[in-house]
Amino acid sequence: MNIGRVAATTAAQLKMMFRRRIVLFWSLLFPIILMTLLGLLFGRSVGAGTITVLDQAHTPGAAAMITALRHTSGVTVKQDSESVASARKQVQDGNRDALLVLTKTGSGPTSATLYYSNASATQAGIMKGIVFGIASRVSVATSGGPPAVSFTQRSVDSSALDYVDFLMPGILALSIMISAVIGLATVLVDWRKRGILRRLKLTPMPLSEFLTSRILASLSLALLQVVVLIAFGAIAFGVHISTTAWAAIPIALAGALCFLVMGFTIGSLTSEPETADAVTNVITNPMMFLSGTFWPVAAMPAFVQSIAKVLPLYYLANGLRDTIVRGQGLVEVLPDLAVLLIVTAALAVVSLRTFRWE
Amino acid sequence: MHAIRVDGLTKRYGDHVAVDGIGFTVEQGEAFGILGPNGAGKTTTLEMIEGLRPPDGGEVEVLGRRVWPDPRAVQGRIGVQLQSTTLFDRLTSRELLELFARFYDRSDGPDRAEQSLRLVGLESKADAYPEDMSGGQQQRLAIALALVHDPDVVFLDEPTTGLDPQARRNLWDVIRAINQEAGKTVVLTTHYLEEAEELCDRVAIMDSARVIALDTPAGLVASLGADVRISYVENGQERVDYVPDAQAAVLELLERARRDGSRIESLLVRGPSLEDVFLRLTGREFRE
Numbered sequence: 001m002n003i004g005r006v007a008a009t010t011a012a013q014l015k016m017m018f019r020r021r022i023v024l025f026w027s028l029l030f031p032i033i034l035m036t037l038l039g040l041l042f043g044r045s046v047g048a049g050t051i052t053v054l055d056q057a058h059t060p061g062a063a064a065m066i067t068a069l070r071h072t073s074g075v076t077v078k079q080d081s082e083s084v085a086s087a088r089k090q091v092q093d094g095n096r097d098a099l100l101v102l103t104k105t106g107s108g109p110t111s112a113t114l115y116y117s118n119a120s121a122t123q124a125g126i127m128k129g130i131v132f133g134i135a136s137r138v139s140v141a142t143s144g145g146p147p148a149v150s151f152t153q154r155s156v157d158s159s160a161l162d163y164v165d166f167l168m169p170g171i172l173a174l175s176i177m178i179s180a181v182i183g184l185a186t187v188l189v190d191w192r193k194r195g196i197l198r199r200l201k202l203t204p205m206p207l208s209e210f211l212t213s214r215i216l217a218s219l220s221l222a223l224l225q226v227v228v229l230i231a232f233g234a235i236a237f238g239v240h241i242s243t244t245a246w247a248a249i250p251i252a253l254a255g256a257l258c259f260l261v262m263g264f265t266i267g268s269l270t271s272e273p274e275t276a277d278a279v280t281n282v283i284t285n286p287m288m289f290l291s292g293t294f295w296p297v298a299a300m301p302a303f304v305q306s307i308a309k310v311l312p313l314y315y316l317a318n319g320l321r322d323t324i325v326r327g328q329g330l331v332e333v334l335p336d337l338a339v340l341l342i343v344t345a346a347l348a349v350v351s352l353r354t355f356r357w358e
Numbered sequence: 359m360h361a362i363r364v365d366g367l368t369k370r371y372g373d374h375v376a377v378d379g380i381g382f383t384v385e386q387g388e389a390f391g392i393l394g395p396n397g398a399g400k401t402t403t404l405e406m407i408e409g410l411r412p413p414d415g416g417e418v419e420v421l422g423r424r425v426w427p428d429p430r431a432v433q434g435r436i437g438v439q440l441q442s443t444t445l446f447d448r449l450t451s452r453e454l455l456e457l458f459a460r461f462y463d464r465s466d467g468p469d470r471a472e473q474s475l476r477l478v479g480l481e482s483k484a485d486a487y488p489e490d491m492s493g494g495q496q497q498r499l500a501i502a503l504a505l506v507h508d509p510d511v512v513f514l515d516e517p518t519t520g521l522d523p524q525a526r527r528n529l530w531d532v533i534r535a536i537n538q539e540a541g542k543t544v545v546l547t548t549h550y551l552e553e554a555e556e557l558c559d560r561v562a563i564m565d566s567a568r569v570i571a572l573d574t575p576a577g578l579v580a581s582l583g584a585d586v587r588i589s590y591v592e593n594g595q596e597r598v599d600y601v602p603d604a605q606a607a608v609l610e611l612l613e614r615a616r617r618d619g620s621r622i623e624s625l626l627v628r629g630p631s632l633e634d635v636f637l638r639l640t641g642r643e644f645r646e
Binding site for chain 1: 408409410430433434436438440442444445446447448449453456457458460461462463503
């Protein structure tokens with residue numbers, strides 16, 4: 001590999017990339033617009049929504065939970081219902097986002113039951129997370145012995161996160177995916193169709209160096225996305241950035257690499273720019289909604305959750321969220337990193353076998 | 359050493375033979391033309407010499423080196439303008455030239471870019487994007503890109519196709535300068551007879567995958583054994599004759615017409631051209 005040649009070609013690739021407004025729109029402006037819209041609609045001020053609490057237990061644990069809920073930003077607590085049936089009706093009708101019933105039978109622990117509507121999956125997911133989070137904290141705080149509040153221990157996203165905190169890394173993951181896949185799929189088909197690849201074949205520059213330069217340019221764009229979108233989230237929406245956010249860089253690079261190779265594979269398998277675009281959409285659109293970019297995967301039905309776990313975007317979003325807002329270091333996200341790199345390697349094998357000059 | 363030596367070169371696509379065992383040599387410093395109608399096999403021939411398309415049979419040597427199986431060995435010394443290359447968007451002429459100079463690992467990119475632009479007369483468009491330039495200017499830029507690494511042999515595949523007459527004449531000047539002033543061997547394909555006559559030291563005429571004649575333009579015309587071409591319309595019938603003596607032939611024609619009582623509707627007398635060579639060799643008109 002000729003380093004000087006790769007560096008000069010990378011610089012040229014960056015010029016080509018940044019002189020095209022559409023690239024800047026999809027990679028930076030679009031995610032900012034999306035974050036602004038969703039942030040304003042579902043962000044800090046609206047939050048998880050309104051919850052009805054029916055306290056039939058009257059235990060210290062129940063009181064502590066209600067206090068904790070009242071102090072959770074984004075949650076409005078109402079205690080105006082008489083019966084479980086009428087309160088459930090309110091949730092069904094969409095007047096309340098959830099209902100929490102606190103009961104106590106005999107000498108057992110206080111039991112907390114959460115009713116929610118699947119009609120608003122996003123809010124239900126967030127509410128579930130908040131209530132389980134509080135239940136676990138209260139349980140530990142009010143008793144040294146047996147648990148004061150019984151709960152089902154399960155990992156739910158966003159337990160201590162505001163929605164915008166949850167959203168920002170998801171949108172970052174999404175925009176890295178879009179820039180990377182489109183950045184190589186359509187471009188490769190276009191270069192081939194217009195004879196640019198044939199022209200390159202006539203020069204002593206090997207394909208490997210040319211592709212390396214393109215990948216380096218695209219990875220630089222991914223880094224820019226990380227910096228700009230984190231900064232925007234922090235400044236405009238007060239997203240809480242963890243001190244471990246630097247560990248998002250290797251995750252973002254691995255994710256960008258994975259989706260670049262996916263784009264290269266699509267570009268190798270298709271012949272027309274329109275086909276490449278269509279295939280890109282068919283692959284990225286479902287991934288966008290199933291991978292926990294806009295709402296927690298845990299809020300989705302079980303079979304959807306199992307689909308999410310085979311999608312690379314899930315691991316990219318998860319890794320970015322863990323490092324940027326959940327305070328996890330590089331070691332904790334190594335599994336996400338590993339999955340992204342394994343998918344990259346598998347796609348690289350396919351794309352190099354199917355690559356065509358013309 | 360020949361600039362190019364081709365022997366028994368063959369390319370098939372399924373049952374179709376695109377190039378059928380052709381052979382020729384090109385000398386260094388020569389301007390060599392491959393002339394033929396569309397589909398004659400010109401571009402396929404060029405691509406096998408350039409190292410873009412592997413032949414099914416025969417040999418190609420460029421500057422004494424075999425092109426196949428490893429075309430990289432000669433590609434550093436040849437410059438190619440492809441028939442239909444568009445270039446990267448959003449890079450100026452100068453940036454493209456400097457980038458291509460880097461592809462050839464040259465460190466004097468800015469100088470080479472400057473020189474190539476001057477050679478094709480495109481200095482004023484150095485900082486323009488190719489997508490904003492005219493067809494003729496884009497074609498000159500493609501030729502500049504073929505020259506940027508100072509190659510010994512330059513291949514131009516139908517360089518003036520699609521250009522208006524003015525732009526074509528400008529490009530002819532550029533091609534002459536590359537051959538005569540810069541001293542490079544030029545191999546070009548064309549389906550314009552005029553262009554081959556105008557630019558080439560020698561011309562190979564291709565038709566249906568074979569080289570059917572190869573000589574200087576003057577030599578090809580002389581092979582007709584006639585100095586003059588007389589074409590006329592007699593009683594609505596178009597006729598062409600090749601004759602050694604214009605005066606005698608015209609007198610004889612008019613004499614005979616009067617005797618037969620037939621009517622000569624038009625009469626054209628001129629020196630023969632490559633078009634007549636093609637007509638004689640194939641029995642068909644050369645349609646552009």
